[in-house]
Amino acid sequence: MTHALALLRAFIPSVTSILLIADLIARPRLRLLSGDRRLFLGFAAAAAVVLYPSALGLVPVDLYRIGFAPVAPLILATVAACLADRHPRFSCAVLVILIAFDLHLLGGTNLWDYVVDPFLGVIGIVWAALRASSAILEVRSAIEPWPQPD
Numbered sequence: 001m002t003h004a005l006a007l008l009r010a011f012i013p014s015v016t017s018i019l020l021i022a023d024l025i026a027r028p029r030l031r032l033l034s035g036d037r038r039l040f041l042g043f044a045a046a047a048a049v050v051l052y053p054s055a056l057g058l059v060p061v062d063l064y065r066i067g068f069a070p071v072a073p074l075i076l077a078t079v080a081a082c083l084a085d086r087h088p089r090f091s092c093a094v095l096v097i098l099i100a101f102d103l104h105l106l107g108g109t110n111l112w113d114y115v116v117d118p119f120l121g122v123i124g125i126v127w128a129a130l131r132a133s134s135a136i137l138e139v140r141s142a143i144e145p146w147p148q149p150d
Contacts, residue, residue, distance in 0.1 A: 012106055014117040015097045016044060036089045043090075045128040048121025051112050067110035073098050076111065 013021070020040060055064035066072050080094035100106060101114045108114065116124075 012108075012113075012117065014120055015100045015106070015114050016040060016093070017117055017120045019093050019096070020120070036087050036093075039083075039087055039090050040093070041124045041127045043124075044116050044120045045124030047112065047116040048118075048125055051116065052118070052121060064110070064112060067112035072111040073101065076115070 020037070023037065051064050051067075053059050054062050066075070076094055077098060080091040084091040097111075097114050101108075101111050106114060
């Protein structure tokens with residue numbers, strides 16, 4: 001029974017996923033996340049790379065457990081406050097995440113479940129890999145080829 005609940009929990013989207021889906025739907029009419037979309041996807045990729053191996057026990061430190069601690073919202077709020085000047089939409093989204101966590105809107109007790117979900121993590125990692133590969137290709141095409149010997 002608990003395995004079925006854990007599997008079902010994997011299909012509950014995070015608040016970040018909900019915000020990105022709302023942005024996709026509203027994109028023609030509104031610019032909800034416009035320039036910060038890349039920041040959201042990069043943050044999701046970084047969170048997935050750091051949190052999920054930790055939760056699975058693949059690294060000796062369990063960073064996922066910090067999401068249960070009362071200091072986790074403070075850490076996330078500090079990150080948002082540091083980025084508020086340049087990325088106000090991102091900071092507002094973090095505020096929405098913190099409010100949803102405080103009200104237990106998704107039913108979880110770990111803050112990281114509100115920040116990133118497995119599907120968003122995979123999408124973020126694929127996006128980051130595609131972005132990195134296109135940047136590498138751009139750099140390679142900008143470099144002049146080595147002269148060929150005659």
